Amino acid sequence: MKLSALPRLLRLHNSIMGSLTVLISGWLFTHDLFILGLGVLAYIFLASAGNVINDIYDIEVDKINRPDRPLPSGAISLGEAKAIYVILVILGILSSIYSSIIIAHPLPFILAATFAYVGVLYSAKLKPLGFIGNITVGCSFSIGYIYGWAITGLQYDPAKIITVILFFVVSTTLLIAREIIKGIEDIKGDAVRNVKTLARTRGIPFASKTAAIFLLIAILAFTTLPFIGIVSIFFIPFMIIGDIAAFMSLIYALKGFDYASKASLYAKIGAFDGLVGFLVGVLV
Numbered sequence: 001m002k003l004s005a006l007p008r009l010l011r012l013h014n015s016i017m018g019s020l021t022v023l024i025s026g027w028l029f030t031h032d033l034f035i036l037g038l039g040v041l042a043y044i045f046l047a048s049a050g051n052v053i054n055d056i057y058d059i060e061v062d063k064i065n066r067p068d069r070p071l072p073s074g075a076i077s078l079g080e081a082k083a084i085y086v087i088l089v090i091l092g093i094l095s096s097i098y099s100s101i102i103i104a105h106p107l108p109f110i111l112a113a114t115f116a117y118v119g120v121l122y123s124a125k126l127k128p129l130g131f132i133g134n135i136t137v138g139c140s141f142s143i144g145y146i147y148g149w150a151i152t153g154l155q156y157d158p159a160k161i162i163t164v165i166l167f168f169v170v171s172t173t174l175l176i177a178r179e180i181i182k183g184i185e186d187i188k189g190d191a192v193r194n195v196k197t198l199a200r201t202r203g204i205p206f207a208s209k210t211a212a213i214f215l216l217i218a219i220l221a222f223t224t225l226p227f228i229g230i231v232s233i234f235f236i237p238f239m240i241i242g243d244i245a246a247f248m249s250l251i252y253a254l255k256g257f258d259y260a261s262k263a264s265l266y267a268k269i270g271a272f273d274g275l276v277g278f279l280v281g282v283l284v
Contacts, residue, residue, distance in 0.1 A: 005075035009055060009084070010048035017275070019043040021144030021171070022151070024278045025164045028230065029152035038099050039151040042112055043144050045092030050119030050140070052085040057123040089116050099151040107150045115143055130197040134179035142171035163230040167278055169221040174246065174274065177214035178267035180207055181253055185260035208253050215250040215267070219243050222274060231281030238277025245270035 007013075022039040030036070055062065055071050056078065063072040070076040076084075096112030118140060126133045145168040149161065183190060183197030184207050190197050198207035222242055225231050245266045252263035 001077065001080045002070075002075040005070040005073075006084075009052055009070040009076055009081065010088075011051040012044075012048060015044045015047040015051065018047050018141050018144060020275060020279060021142060021167070022148040024275075024282050025145040025148030025167060026152050027148075027282050028160045028163065029149060029155045029157070032152075035099070035102065035151055036148075038095055038102075039108075039148055042092050042095035042099065042108075042151075043147065045088045045095060046112060046115050046119070047140075049085050049088035049092060049116065050122070052081055052088065053120055054123045054127075056081050056085065057127075092116065103151065103153045105150075105154060107154065108147065111143065111147050111150055115140065115147075128195050130183060130195060130201060131180070134176050134183070134198075137179050138172040138175035141175055142168050145171065159228055159230055163225065163228050166221050166225050166228070170218050170225075170274055171271070173214040173221070174218040174267060174271050177211040177218065177249070177253070178264055178271065180211040180214070181249070181260055181264045181267060183207060184211075184253075184257055185264055187257065204256050208256055211253045211263070212250045215246050215253065218270070219246045219250075222246070225281070231278070232284055234284045235277050235281030238273055238280060242270050242273040242277060245273060 019040045022043050023036055026036045026039055055069065059071045059078065062069050067073060071078060071081055093109070093112055093116065096109045099108040100106050118136060122133060122136045122140070126136050145164050149155075149164050180198055183195075184199040184204055187197070187199045187204070190200055198210055222239060226233075226236060226239065249263045249266035249270060252259040252266060255263075
């Protein structure tokens with residue numbers, strides 16, 4: 001095994017970025033770095049495991065489309081990847097169990113176990129199903145916001161809980177929209193693999209309008225956040241930029257196939273801006 005290929009197999013940068021969702025929501029309820037660190041590690045382990053299992057299931061396709069990836073290139077063997085997956089899942093689940101012991105509640109463990117199971121289910125069954133797969137991707141990345149609240153003792157603070165829910169809604173709907181748009185952009189390639197995206201099963205106009213609806217929900221939820229009174233005023237500039245990016249994505253999505261790549265790019269910008277905005281709004 002080439003150790004230099006391991007971060008790419010784990011997609012470590014994506015896992016670390018996603019783990020910020022745990023830190024963001026968790027910080028609202030506690031500043032205990034040990035508890036927050038435990039939650040961040042659980043997310044990184046399980047998200048990385050999800051990336052590994054995805055590459056394991058996709059190895060034959062990647063031999064054609066992405067031969068430079070760690071598994072099809074031989075930098076990491078299939079057996080090694082399976083062992084890495086098992087180790088990551090064990091570490092992630094153990095981290096969640098420790099969190100459950102600390103707060104004397106099973107929810108962190110339940111969420112982590114569900115996250116791990118959905119990762120396998122997505123790679124094995126849901127990915128080719130199009131819209132269901134889109135929803136799974138959106139929820140899986142964003143579940144960290146719920147997990148961050150869960151590991152901090154399930155404190156009952158209505159304003160903070162509403163804020164966490166809005167974080168989750170913004171992130172999930174924006175990512176679902178982007179996945180739908182990517183289905184428009186990749187409609188020809190998906191036809192070869194028989195991926196049942198909305199663009200293929202219901203047509204590009206329907207997929208465009210559906211993506212626009214999810215983007216609109218994201219914009220409304222994002223713009224509602226300052227009125228809850230939890231995020232700081234430093235969130236406002238990010239809200240403005242994020243709303244503009246999401247709105248541009250919405251406009252380009254409605255224009256159809258020829259503008260799908262631009263719609264996807266603006267949705268990606270909006271998602272990144274939102275994550276940073278949440279982080280700044282909570283920490284500063």
